[in-house]
Amino acid sequence: MTDKHAIKNTITTPNVNLSPGEHSTRQFLGYGLGLRTDYYDIILNESPDVDWFEVISENYMVKGGKALYYLDAIRENYPMVMHGVSLSIGGTDVLDIDYLKQLKALVERIEPCWVSDHLCWTGQGGHNLHDLMPLPYNREAISHVAQRVQQVQDFLGRQILLENVSSYISYQHSEMSEWDFYSAVVEEADCLMLLDINNIYVSSKNHHFDALDYLNGVPEQRVCQFHLAGHEDNGGIVVDTHDHPVADPVWRLYESALRRFGPVSTMIERDDRMPPFCELLDELQQARDIGQMVLGTVAKR
């Protein structure tokens, strides 16, 4: 498969295409968007200036029809990464082997640059809750998740990325901060990080911590991707909704993240109240401009 869009750059960090444990270089894909049905035709027909697309893995775990047609056609023109919502890596049911087989088949079909899911649980006792449920931040959960990540990585033959989720509750029996927990999991599991900047902001508001402490508390070399998205701030609590443009405080946090981590592949998630595609392109340009400003500054140093 040939990509018209060349990989932008490489910097030294773990490489997801290697077997777990092997480290080499991190791909910098540039600036991407989520592949959503509303935009299939415009992406296919107009080849917009987007460096790469992120696809929701579960949306393409089907046998045929429109979704796979557009997936294959758009993949011909753009690099892709896969992002799942149902792995339930923090769940306590045994890993769903049928799901993993479908995931692996999709990996083989589109050859993504990497595969990610969320640091959470999504079901229990055979029931799927279809939500990203937070974990308690304690030793038991670290060991549990790390062991399951290793199983998944062995099955897929590659490292995976785990994303931090937004949360609205914290458990009485958590023993550490979210970023210490997240760092411990990825170190013990030897996996990589998809840092959702909006989720850090949302959780920092809901749990009253400093978002910069979060950024400074995670291992730089394991961060492979950023998510940006909109949220809803009702004053009492901030909800991760993906139905608004990226908010100003999140842009500022993104700037801080770039200063801390350097060039990291960045994408904007939009899942509801879908705007005209040109508005998403404008928003993506804002990410590019911030990247240029910050990374240019870094380079001059």
Add this chain to the structure above:
Amino acid sequence: MTSPKQHSQGQHRLVQSKVVPKLKDLQNIFKQYLMHGDSAIATHIVSTKTFANDARLAIYSNAYYARLAESLEKDYTSISVLLGDNAFYQLCERYTDTFPSKNPSLRWFGQHMVDFLSRTSPYNESPYLAELAVLEWAFITAFDAPNAVVATELDAAQIPAGKWPELTIKLHPSIRWFKYQWNILPLWRATNEINHDAAKIAVPKLLDTTEQCVVWRKGLSTQYRTLDQDEAKLLLCIAEGGNFSQMCEALVGLVDDPNQLPMRAASILKSWLSNEMISHLAMTEE
């Protein structure tokens, strides 16, 4: 839509658990709260001055039903329009309690709707709801059914005359067909019009005779139409493994002149080929 199941606030903030539950138990307790409203989870959740634990938990419980209802609304648009927002949300809650999701993908969550509407009061007192669910689920399953090569009229033209009686036919994997007794096709069309006018939506009405509908995918586009009686007979014959000769026999009684049976069967087959409903024509080996 409003949620009658929105959980109340202000009941649990002072109670804290001293027992550290195992991860599996904690998740089970949380799930029981989401699915059944069991409040035991609250003792494991931190309250803050600005936002109490029960209000924080309510975000998850409200999202649980809302997300699943949103999925069902997309799958069963006609039913949601006919019932209206509040009644449909209540239906969704009852459905969710009866058939909680057991698949990682929401794609499959609505798969029991026909069964649910057929068995559950008061919905089973309006049988057109279950019939509409059959139609809407057929659209969903045809939409992403497996891809297959499509046989053409050219393929049929290359079959020697002597091979036709033994000819077997493979339908496209997206084809599904079903009987119905209510005016579900006009109901579906009216409720799926953009900016539909609720006052102009057809009234559910029992048909004079039972009809059949076929749903399939042509290219990337999902199609539907009513089936003539002879077409329905042929589809059934093919589904049961019948060859062309047996297809002709299936038409006995439906075609006035027995000599015209092969012509009628071939004519129907030609129409199906042009509509991409056939994936393969197989001749027996010499």
